Every structure is written in C-alpha cells, then in structure tokens.
Amino acid sequence: MNNTIETILKHRSVRAFTEVEIPQSDVDQIIEAAQAASTSSFLQAYSIIGITDPEKKRTLSILAGNQSYVKENGYFLVFCADLYRHEQAAEQHGVDITQTTESTEAFMISLIDAALAAQNAAVTAESMGLGICYIGGIRNNLKQVCELLQTPNKVVPLFGMAIGYPKQIEEQKPRIPKEIIFHENQYMQDNDILNENLQQYDQIISDYYKQRTNAKKNMTWTKQITNTLEHSKRLYLNDFIKQCGFLR
Amino acid sequence: MNNTIETILKHRSVRAFTEVEIPQSDVDQIIEAAQAASTSSFLQAYSIIGITDPEKKRTLSILAGNQSYVKENGYFLVFCADLYRHEQAAEQHGVDITQTTESTEAFMISLIDAALAAQNAAVTAESMGLGICYIGGIRNNLKQVCELLQTPNKVVPLFGMAIGYPKQIEEQKPRIPKEIIFHENQYMQDNDILNENLQQYDQIISDYYKQRTNAKKNMTWTKQITNTLEHSKRLYLNDFIKQCGFLR
Incomplete structure (x- = not known):
C-alpha cells in the first residue's frame, strides 16, 4: 500500500x-x-x-x-x-x-x-x-x-x-459493509440481504460506541440515522437556493 | 512536497x-x-x-x-x-x-x-x-x-x-488563476479585477490550445465556457430527479 x-x-x-x-x-x-x-x-x-x-x-x-x-x-x-x-x-x-x-x-x-x-x-x-x-x-x-x-x-x-x-x-468509525454500498452491474434490491447486512452493521456500530464510551452509549447505525432523519432540517434551502439563482 | x-x-x-x-x-x-x-x-x-x-x-x-x-x-x-x-x-x-x-x-x-x-x-x-x-x-x-x-x-x-x-x-489544462477562485474573508466582487484576471486566463488558455494543436485551435476560456453554457442541456433533470424522490 x-x-x-x-x-x-x-x-x-x-x-x-x-x-x-x-x-x-x-x-x-x-x-x-x-x-x-x-x-x-x-x-x-x-x-x-x-x-x-x-x-x-x-x-x-x-x-x-x-x-x-x-x-x-x-x-x-x-x-x-x-x-x-x-x-x-x-x-x-x-x-x-x-x-x-x-x-x-x-x-x-x-x-x-x-x-x-x-x-x-x-x-x-x-x-x-x-x-x-x-x-x-x-x-x-x-x-x-x-x-x-x-x-x-x-x-x-x-x-x-x-x-x-x-x-x-x-477513533475511525467503521463504514457500511461493502456488500450494500457497492453493487456489481445492477443495484442490489434484495431487502433480505440489505437488512441482514444492516443488522450486522448495527452490531459493529453498537460495539464501537460501547467500547468508546465504556458502555454508556448504546446506539446502532439504523437507529442513529433514523433519529437524524426523523426531524427534517434546513427545509428553507429549496427556496433559498432558488433565491441565489439556482435550481429554478 | x-x-x-x-x-x-x-x-x-x-x-x-x-x-x-x-x-x-x-x-x-x-x-x-x-x-x-x-x-x-x-x-x-x-x-x-x-x-x-x-x-x-x-x-x-x-x-x-x-x-x-x-x-x-x-x-x-x-x-x-x-x-x-x-x-x-x-x-x-x-x-x-x-x-x-x-x-x-x-x-x-x-x-x-x-x-x-x-x-x-x-x-x-x-x-x-x-x-x-x-x-x-x-x-x-x-x-x-x-x-x-x-x-x-x-x-x-x-x-x-x-x-x-x-x-x-x-497535457494538464491550466486552472483559473487563484486570485479569482480563492477569496479571503469575503467574496471578491470587483468586476474590474475579475475581468482582468479572466483576460489573463484567456491568454493562457489560448496559448495552451495553440501549442497543443499546432495553432489550429483558437479558443479562450471565456469563449469556451460561453459556448458550453449558451445552449442548456439536460433540462429534464429537475423533473426526473423529483420522480426519483429527491428535491421535492
């Protein structure tokens, strides 16, 4: 390398x-x-x-x-x-x-x-x-x-x-398993495989946070991003970016 | 380096x-x-x-x-x-x-x-x-x-x-002069300075194309990008990206 x-x-x-x-x-x-x-x-x-x-x-x-x-x-x-x-x-x-x-x-x-x-x-x-x-x-x-x-x-x-x-x-945060971010020739739309990989990844992220925080933080990736995306932020952006002369 | x-x-x-x-x-x-x-x-x-x-x-x-x-x-x-x-x-x-x-x-x-x-x-x-x-x-x-x-x-x-x-x-294409792509603390809105730099850059790009093509290609940066942007391409994208579930 x-x-x-x-x-x-x-x-x-x-x-x-x-x-x-x-x-x-x-x-x-x-x-x-x-x-x-x-x-x-x-x-x-x-x-x-x-x-x-x-x-x-x-x-x-x-x-x-x-x-x-x-x-x-x-x-x-x-x-x-x-x-x-x-x-x-x-x-x-x-x-x-x-x-x-x-x-x-x-x-x-x-x-x-x-x-x-x-x-x-x-x-x-x-x-x-x-x-x-x-x-x-x-x-x-x-x-x-x-x-x-x-x-x-x-x-x-x-x-x-x-x-x-x-x-x-x-520390470095572990990334999503390559299996679900990388696709060959066509997008992998099998939700069973997706969910299986998300579950594995949740375990990795949960372990990561536990180790980093002495077991104080208990959080999976799917839960974390659900929390992040549950409440919409910056909804003014569509209008504002149009005001700036883009996206019309 | x-x-x-x-x-x-x-x-x-x-x-x-x-x-x-x-x-x-x-x-x-x-x-x-x-x-x-x-x-x-x-x-x-x-x-x-x-x-x-x-x-x-x-x-x-x-x-x-x-x-x-x-x-x-x-x-x-x-x-x-x-x-x-x-x-x-x-x-x-x-x-x-x-x-x-x-x-x-x-x-x-x-x-x-x-x-x-x-x-x-x-x-x-x-x-x-x-x-x-x-x-x-x-x-x-x-x-x-x-x-x-x-x-x-x-x-x-x-x-x-x-x-x-x-x-x-x-060959590598010379980039826009740093003076007009990089700004310190606030956006440089002086069009005289901008145009002066664009003129200099046009000369650089014109020389670059002449040298590469044995003087066959005569083109400045401002002319090239004007030609590129004069006719709008891909205007369907706004609708299409909305269809994909984004930008609504």
Whole structure:
C-alpha cells in the first residue's frame, strides 16, 4: 500500500485543533491541490473562501451551531457553488446563459465540482499531518453566511472545512459493509440481504460506541440515522437556493 | 512536497485506456478508499455500481454520448446519490423519513457524500499509476441509465468514472488563476479585477490550445465556457430527479 492510500484510509474527522496557524505556503499548496481536481466541462464552477478574520470565524461558528472547532483551528475554508464568473464571462461575449446557470444540472455540476476540489484539499492537508473536519452546519443559516461572506447571486456556500494541527485524535468509525454500498452491474434490491447486512452493521456500530464510551452509549447505525432523519432540517434551502439563482 | 500531493497535482483526465483489466484487489482498495471519505452526519448517502458486463458498458457508452472510453477501460464505476437504504432502516424503526429524504438538503448531502467518495477513489487509482476520467455524460439519459442499473426510488446515478491503464497521457489544462477562485474573508466582487484576471486566463488558455494543436485551435476560456453554457442541456433533470424522490 502506498503513502497516498495510507493517508486516505487513515482519515478520521478532527474536532479539536491546537491554535497554531497553518503556514501560508501550506494553505497555498492545499488550494493548488484543490484546483487540480477534475471539473465538469472545464467549468471550475466553485469558489473557495478562506476565513482568517477571527471575528468572522466566531460569527460563523455561531451560525454553524456553536461548534468550537469552527473558530478554533489552523485555517478555515468555505467551499461555494459558483457560476457568477461564468455569467460575467458570457456577458463579455454578449450571451445570456441564465437558462443554463439556473438549471438543476448546473447546480449539480457546481456541487460536484466543489466537493471534488474539497476532497483534494482534505487529502492534501491530511498528507501534511493536519486534521480536517467538514462543516455542513453552515447550511443552518445560509442567508446570514452569504451576508457575512458577501457572496453575489449565483454563489452558494455549501460547506466549510476546519483544518489544523490535531489536539485530539478520534477513533475511525467503521463504514457500511461493502456488500450494500457497492453493487456489481445492477443495484442490489434484495431487502433480505440489505437488512441482514444492516443488522450486522448495527452490531459493529453498537460495539464501537460501547467500547468508546465504556458502555454508556448504546446506539446502532439504523437507529442513529433514523433519529437524524426523523426531524427534517434546513427545509428553507429549496427556496433559498432558488433565491441565489439556482435550481429554478 | 510529499507523494500524495505530487499525485494530486499530476492529475489529468485520461480518455484512452489499454484493455487490460484492473486486478480485483486494486478495485477493492479503490472502493475501500472511497468509503473512507468524510460523510455528512455519518449518513454515507451514496452507492457505487461497478460495471463489469461488457454489454452494459457498451450501452452506457452510447447513453453517455458515444464516448469510447466508457466501454474501453480497465474498470467503470457509477456513483449514485442514495437514500434508499436509509428509508429501509427507518422503516425497521417504524419511522417515516420521507419529508427529510425528499428535501433539497438531503439531495445536497447525497451529492456531496458521493463526490467526496469519488474523489478519494480517483486519487487512489492515480496513486496506483492508473488514469481516470469522470463521466457526466450519463446524465444525458438518466432514465435509461436507471433502468439499465435497476436503481430503486431514492437512488440517482450522478456520474461515472472510467479507470484504467493510460494508453495516452494528455497535457494538464491550466486552472483559473487563484486570485479569482480563492477569496479571503469575503467574496471578491470587483468586476474590474475579475475581468482582468479572466483576460489573463484567456491568454493562457489560448496559448495552451495553440501549442497543443499546432495553432489550429483558437479558443479562450471565456469563449469556451460561453459556448458550453449558451445552449442548456439536460433540462429534464429537475423533473426526473423529483420522480426519483429527491428535491421535492
């Protein structure tokens, strides 16, 4: 197994960082690596906003649900879907591309482009010995996040990424059995096999939590995700993303 | 610079592969690495379908716009947004989570989860000396792709990935200047700076194409993306994705 695969398999989210800032040259390397990712039709339909202002970090951490590691880290990035510069570019050529940029397809392209770039950034940071944590919590209050970051129409902040020197390393959470996330040639729709695998996985996750918490936490995967998904969150997003000029 | 960063920066899409199949152990490693990526709220809201049946590859390549490298490669993966197993799991606990799974937020989570996993797969493959190419073309005919892969409700194939031993290595396309894709603390909305950078980038891309094609291709980035975005593609997607149980 090569170093790259080792780095990738060693991943776990880090939620406690030292206050040591990441050197600018490392940040530059992370951004360069992000930009090296594949991009749909060469569109590069995303932007990255680096947050260095402590006051903005503090505000973001509150907006993202009071997560301390949003303000206490070595660097903080926000990845955005971005078709703003494309509309500017088309305008230079006298072409209106709004019908395309506001389509579901364009939104999907932007999300995928942004996520591919982000994962390159994550792996790069981890290969340097840094830890990372994705922050979906910025979608709790996207209107305020947009105001804080002064994003124009056709730009939507999607998620943040806290990066820094780990203060505490957590254990890796076991993933879903390959048997039910990987399919060959066609989607495996046999619910007996699915449920059998979910049951096995529930046991693995239950054991994992028990071991980690001295038997205090008793939770399976199916129960955990049912709890998470039982109450809908962020239902304002459909309207808000339309307001930003996407998904119309 | 470590090996991982070198691998990431060396990326270019490969569109011509030898017919040599990738060993199963390498495919397994790629899938394991994909699964190691971060996932929102531990949901793991994606599936990966490996296509080994030559007839299915051939059909997919036609559906994706007659791209030869969809059928001629060492392995082909399809990454899907997937909340099917979550609905099954919640049902076991007697809870209806449809309001959540059909939300825009859930669709975003699934897309991001799938893309993070995919980029881990891409970097892993490239670290093994393999080449990759993302295939957005499967979104040309998603209904037929779903039928071919027999995906249930709450599963949407998002993009493919051709993997294999490169037969031909292409040059790397220069990326957008960091100055306009990276912003510090707030989105840079100065259109004079934007246009100046776009102009510089147009020159870089124009030079790149001229050099690659013996001056036959004369194209700037702003012109290229304007051409791409002038005519809307895949406008059926909004309706189709709703039919699949998302984005309602």
